[in-house]
Amino acid sequence: EEQLVESGGGLVHRGGSLRLSCAASGFTFRTYSMNWVRQAPGKGLEWVSYSSSGSTIYYADSVKGRFTISRDDAKNSLYLQMNSLTDEDTAVYYCAREMSGGNRPYYYYGMDVWGQGTTVTVSS
Amino acid sequence: DIQMTQSPSSLSASVGDRVTITCRASQTISSFLNWYQQKPGKAPKLLIYAASSLQSGVPSRFSGSGSGTDFTLTISSLQPEDFATYYCQQSYGTPGTFGGGTKVEIK
Numbered sequence A: 001e002e003q004l005v006e007s008g009g010g011l012v013h014r015g016g017s018l019r020l021s022c023a024a025s026g027f028t029f030r031t032y033s034m035n036w037v038r039q040a041p042g043k044g045l046e047w048v049s050y051s052s053s054g055s056t057i058y059y060a061d062s063v064k065g066r067f068t069i070s071r072d073d074a075k076n077s078l079y080l081q082m083n084s085l086t087d088e089d090t091a092v093y094y095c096a097r098e099m100s101g102g103n104r105p106y107y108y109y110g111m112d113v114w115g116q117g118t119t120v121t122v123s124s
Numbered sequence B: 001d002i003q004m005t006q007s008p009s010s011l012s013a014s015v016g017d018r019v020t021i022t023c024r025a026s027q028t029i030s031s032f033l034n035w036y037q038q039k040p041g042k043a044p045k046l047l048i049y050a051a052s053s054l055q056s057g058v059p060s061r062f063s064g065s066g067s068g069t070d071f072t073l074t075i076s077s078l079q080p081e082d083f084a085t086y087y088c089q090q091s092y093g094t095p096g097t098f099g100g101g102t103k104v105e106i107k
Helices: none
Strands: A003-007 A010-013 A018-025 A034-039 A045-051 A057-059 A067-072 A077-082 A091-098 A111-114 A118-123 B004-007 B010-013 B019-025 B033-038 B045-049 B062-067 B070-075 B085-090 B102-106
Touching: A003 A091, A003 A111, A018 A034, A018 A091, A018 A118, A034 A077, A045 A067, A045 A077, A045 A091, A045 B085, A057 A067, A077 A091, A111 B045, B004 B085, B010 B019, B019 B033, B019 B085, B019 B102, B033 B062, B045 B062, B070 B085
Parallel strands: A010 A118, B010 B102
Antiparallel strands: A003 A018, A018 A077, A034 A045, A034 A091, A045 A057, A067 A077, A091 A111, A091 A118, B004 B019, B019 B070, B033 B045, B033 B085, B062 B070, B085 B102
């Protein structure tokens, strides 16, 4: 079974840091592009960051300069280092696999495997 | 950034009803439009990709159509398990923006 499991969420003070992890299993992780998507309480979905199977990385403007995405293909894992956290970063964070066949940054396809999410709460 | 506008933001329907949700992009996105279903406390689930391609394992009562700027998700006969929130997402350029969601509730 293709699976993603996030971990690392928790309560952090404003201005603090947190590192999220996403462990993949059941598929060849190194061949897939991966994303982080978040959802603030009671709100919609917001794309956060992208990592290709190579070295291409993108960030949403809202997190650029504060968040860093990385991956360890040997460990089948995706990470999100989050620094300088603000109240607006409070959300459930999902990692999600991107379907193959796209041509980033021009076009791509949907996210077909999602983790269960990990909750990040930023408070003062 | 490309803005995605979904309508309605919520609707009430009965089991067996035909339900249509629309999504409009602020500029042309060809057919690079995806639909997701999300139930409370759960991760989103991909239903439709590339505007009209049914994701594996998704019931055939779900269908998508459209190209350019206007898109539609149709549920041909609403089932009890379909009560959820639906999101569109464009995948033509980065960032891949989502619509605001449509909550489908029981009438």
